[in-house]
Amino acid sequence: MIANDPYAELERRFARLSAVNRASSILNWDRSAMMPSGASEDRADQLATLGVIAHGMIAAPDMPELLSRAEEGATGLDQWRAANLREMRRLWVHESALPSDLVEARTRATSACEMVWREAKKNADFKSLLPMLGEVLAVMRRVGEAKAAALGTSLYDALLDEFEPGGRSARIDELFGELRTFLPDLLGRVMERQAKAGKPLALDGPFPVEQQRKLGEEMCRRLGFDFTHGRLDVSAHPFTGGTADDVRITTRYDEADFARALMGVLHETGHGLYELGLPRDWRRQPVGNARGMALHESQSLLMEMQACRSDAFLAFAAPRMRAAFGKDGPAWTADNIHRIYTRVAPGYIRVDADEVTYPLHIMLRYRLERAMLSGDLELADLPGAWNEGMRDLLGIEPPDDALGCLQDIHWPDGGWGYFPTYTLGAMAAAQLFAAARRAEPGLMEAIGKGDFAPLLAWLRANVHGKGSLESTDQVLVEATGDRLGTAAFKAHLETRYLSA
Amino acid sequence: MIANDPYAELERRFARLSAVNRASSILNWDRSAMMPSGASEDRADQLATLGVIAHGMIAAPDMPELLSRAEEGATGLDQWRAANLREMRRLWVHESALPSDLVEARTRATSACEMVWREAKKNADFKSLLPMLGEVLAVMRRVGEAKAAALGTSLYDALLDEFEPGGRSARIDELFGELRTFLPDLLGRVMERQAKAGKPLALDGPFPVEQQRKLGEEMCRRLGFDFTHGRLDVSAHPFTGGTADDVRITTRYDEADFARALMGVLHETGHGLYELGLPRDWRRQPVGNARGMALHESQSLLMEMQACRSDAFLAFAAPRMRAAFGKDGPAWTADNIHRIYTRVAPGYIRVDADEVTYPLHIMLRYRLERAMLSGDLELADLPGAWNEGMRDLLGIEPPDDALGCLQDIHWPDGGWGYFPTYTLGAMAAAQLFAAARRAEPGLMEAIGKGDFAPLLAWLRANVHGKGSLESTDQVLVEATGDRLGTAAFKAHLETRYLSA
Known part of the structure; x- marks a missing residue:
């Protein structure tokens, strides 16, 4: 079989790999959403074992020969199979670049560091994190070096490539540079305008969890x-997991504030719809996976920021919010709720940030993680560099490191190279949503009636259903006429926050 | 490493196997308790793949040599390691007995048959099940033959051995024979006595699910x-799953009848306590597994039937039931509740049967599955043989096959040889509980205060903590002074139902 049809043999192997990875994904969801606390070591052992098995499948000794022989015969493959083979090669390059002792060292360092980080954050004690974070940084440098050699890129780009295939920092520098000159000025003007208009009225709680859940589920549907x-x-930390046939989204509820949980659900629903819309025939092959984290985040932000914080949608949602909690009065008008959902203010915490200041949080992290990886910034100097960056970008300085450089899990858990994809996603969301509105003139009117079918159909055809058939930029060019840029994002912010 | 210490290499491999099996166990639980309906094919693919991986681990080409070499050096092993090696051999014999095409044929036949069975049961249409059940029977005969050759037993005993290691039908015939001469007469006397006393008063519902859940959880604790x-x-079907560090028990609630769900929870809690009590140092090795289904069922029935349907416990539980549902009055006395929980009556459905008639349901299935496997009973004649057996054993005849030979999932899903372990478990439960009471004179008094600590400590020391270190009979001899017998079970039934 190997001799006769190497491509078919690869499909067979990657389908098996997919089954193992899908199993791990459900077990990961269970760990966060269901598992009793005492089972964490048991679960870590299960996931580590499945990880070793998956690694062994990709890094099998005969895989290079199989891939090469399939590539030699690739002219006979249709576009999906050709793309699938390209994705197999990509996964193989990433996986085989790392010797197994390095894979193990990374798992060990990040698991240990994550534990220390939880305590360090609680106590706002950066010093206690320093030794373990140093180990993670050292191991991530080794990972980056190994992948850089295999991919022929810089160390940082090699890490980035795992999250955003084909993503390169030269491009990010350019895009972020454009936002850097644009956002601070915009922020000042928005703040001024919102100060003049006065604070929105607060929504009066409490909001029982069960009603929040029902409202969230209704909107999700x-x-x-x-x-x-x-x-x-x-x-505890909302996320989207599971598989394309079995999407598990999570949220957390705060009885004092339903508005955040609800937008959180709509955000994760955007991620979930991407997964549910992946090409049905290719779900168990690499080409059937989501394209990368920038497009994934674009789908959550398109739903949350572009569609669901719009006037049109909030006019539809406001009476449903009033009904869900049995409320009424001036705080519960669509207009006031829209003002709440578009309130802008610099803050310390990234995950609480509005869409105007969020990219500034990302730029800070992107700047700092590159400096740490290159050795330009000593780890011990991180808190100072963080606070200086916050003053520079957002004009505020956190009172302690818990509200500063200890707030995110990404560095302790090995997610170096991940941060920029949040803002690439925000830009892609604006660009895609603008294109969808051009393509479907009745789109906003439908959303104003709570009807997302036209939007979803457009996303299925232009993004979801493509899986990993094309690059992120190809997807964007075909869907919007342009590769990823800042224009649509800037226009969106100016329209929403400075006009009307 | 293989060369130097074959036993250590085996431990390493079986730990990895355990991790895969534990992962499958959580995914199985999720399938029944959490998974959305549309994901069943996706999940089946995950579980089949993990099954193939696990099979490949045990049936690895070098496993026979590793086992033989470890056994040659076994004199140097302590009792846990020696027993562990014996269990490894046992698992290998069972797994390697089946060629992989037979494993696949069994999976395919039982999956397909289970689907057909659900419909056939709904429509009380045995004929529609006949072709698929015939395929399952054929494949189970092949499985039994292959295992019989490997184990050196009869076909039936080879199937039984998977569920009850060392279990043999000659022994079951003997034990069931003793019950067969005892139970019908006892049943008559109990029925007469309960008829004289009159029906217990009905508990007046409805019983909201949330209160049932809270009460169940409190009792479980x-x-x-x-x-x-x-x-x-x-x-939909209560069970105990998960792992020894992460036990997942399930129940189902009926708002019209809390009493059944509550006993169901206590039954599964008994299974769960066994898993939680398995030897801490050996949980990821074969010797750390539960001994077999007879002892497993003994632990659920010991809790449900022996401890929790006792006067002592129900006197403790009755006021808590009243408080849980805000009830009072003559139906809610401990005495009336005890009468409800010890009501005896022949019925059609095994899972609804009381502890007096339950073994008669089992004897019927044991008799019929042996006859079908040996060819003495044609599948097409099953409904007639079933109804005749019901008249013979229980004096009643089901009005249709849904209440007759279609009621259980075990035959469609390939669980041939499983049924007798229910009654072996009931006997073992009585024998163990009597021994625990002798060993701990304050046991019933503690249970009357809702304190299960003395009972649990005794079970941990005498059953749970032994894992698979000893055979079922060895466990019973050490804990009770005797191998498995009917005396304690008979005495228990006579005491509970004919005296006092």
Whole structure:
């Protein structure tokens, strides 16, 4: 079989790999949403074992020969199979670049560091994190070097490439540079304008969890989420997991503030709809995976920021919010709720940031993680550099490191190279949504009636259904006429926050 | 490493196998308790792949040599390691006996048959099940033949051995023979006595699910279930799954009848406590597994039937039931509740049967599955043979096959040889509970205060903590002074149902 049809043999192997990875994904969801606390070591052992098995499948000794022989015969493959083979090669390059002792060292260092980080954050004690974070940085440098050699890129780009295939920092520098000259000025003007208009009225709680859950589920359904292929549950840190046929989204509820949890659900629903819309025939092959984190984040932000914080949608949602909690009065008008959902203010915490200041948080992290990886910034100097960056970019300085450089899990857990994809996603979201509105003139009117079918159909055809068939830029060019840029994002912010 | 220490290499491999099996166990639980309906094919693919991986680990080409070489050096092993090696051999014999095409044929036939069975049961249409059940029977005969050759037993005993290691039908015939001469007469006397006393008063519902859940969880905790290592959820068919560090028990609630769901929870809690009590140092090795289904069922029935349907426990539980549902009056006395929980009557459905008639249901299935496997009973004649057996054993005849030979999933899903372990478990439960009471004179008094600590400590020392170190009979001899017998079970039934 290997001799006769190497491509078919590869499909067989990658389908098996996919099954193992999908199993791990459900177990990961369970760990965050269901697992009792005492089972964490048991679960870590299961996941580590499945990880070793998956690694062994990709890094099998005969894989290079199989890939090469399939590539020699690739002219006979249709576009999906050709792209699938390209994705197989990509996965193989990333996986085989790392010797197994380095894979193990990374797992060990990041697991240990994550534990220390939880305590360090609680106590706002950066010094206690320093030794373990140093180990993670050292191991991530080794990972980056190994992948850089295999990919022929810089160390940072090699790390970035895992999250955003084909992503390069030269391009990010350019895009972020454009935002850097634009955002601070915009922020000042928005703040001034909102100060003049006065604070929105506060929504009076409490908001019982069960009503929040029902409202969230109703809205989730409206957006097109299919509960025969997914669930909505609770976890400490909201995320989207599971598989394309079994999407698990999570949120957390605060009885004092339903508005955040609700937008959180709509954000994760955007991620979930991407997964549910992946090409049905290719779900168990590499080409059937989501393209990368920039497009993934674009789908969550398109739903949350572009569609669901719009006047049109909030006019539809406001009476449903009033009904859900039995409320009324001036705080509960669509206009006031829209003002709450578009309030802008610099803050310390990234995950609480509005869409105007969020990119500034990202630029800070992008700048700092590159400096740490290159050795330009000593780890011990991180808190100072963080605070200086916050003053520079946002004009505020956190009172302690818990509200500063200890706030995110990404560095302790090895997610170096991940941060920029948040803002690439925000830009792509604006660009895609603008294109969808051009293509479907009735789109906003439908959203104003709670009907997301036209939007979802456009996204399925132009993004979701493509899986990893094309590069992020190809997807954007075909869907919007342009590769990723800042224009649509800037226009969106100016329209929403400075006009009307 | 293989060359130097074959036993250590085996431990390493079986730990990895355990991790894969534990992962499958959580995914199985999720399938019944959490998974959205549309994901069943996706999940089946994950579980089949993990099954193939696990099979490949045990049936690895060098495994026979590794096992033989470890056995040659076994004199140097302590008792746990020696027993572990014996269990490894046992698993290998069972797994390697089946060629992989037979494993696949079994999976395919049982999956397909289970689907057909659900419809056939709904429509009480045995004929529609006949072709698929015939395929399952054929494949199970092949499985039995292959295992019989490997184990040197009869076909039936080879199937039984998978569920009850060392279990043999000659022994079961003997034990069931003793019950066969005892139970019908006892049943007559109990029925007469209960008829004279009149029906217990009905408990007046409805009983909201949330209160049922809380009461169940409270009682589960009382029995000693540790919720930092387990969960209680809902599924269509209650079961205990997960791992020894992460036990997942399920129940189902009926708002018209809390009493059944509650006993169901206590039953599964008994299974769960066994898992939670398995030897801590050996949980990821074969010797750390539960001994077999007879002892497993003994632990659920010991809790449900022996401890929790006792006067002592129900006197403790009755006021808590009243408080849980805000009830009072003559139906809610401990005495009336005890009468409800010890009501005896022949019925059609095994899972609804009381502890007096339950063994008669089992004897029928044991008799019929042996006859079908040997060819003495044609599948097409099953409904007639079933109804005749019901008249013979229980004096009643089901009006249709849904209440007759279609009621259980075990034959469609390939669980041939499983049924007798239910009654072996009931006998072992009585024998162990009597021994525990002798060993701990204050046991019933403690249970009367809702304190299960003395009972649990005795079970941990005498059953749970032994894992698979000894055979079922060895465990019973050491704990009770005797191998498995009918005396304690008979005495228990006579005491509970004919005296006092």
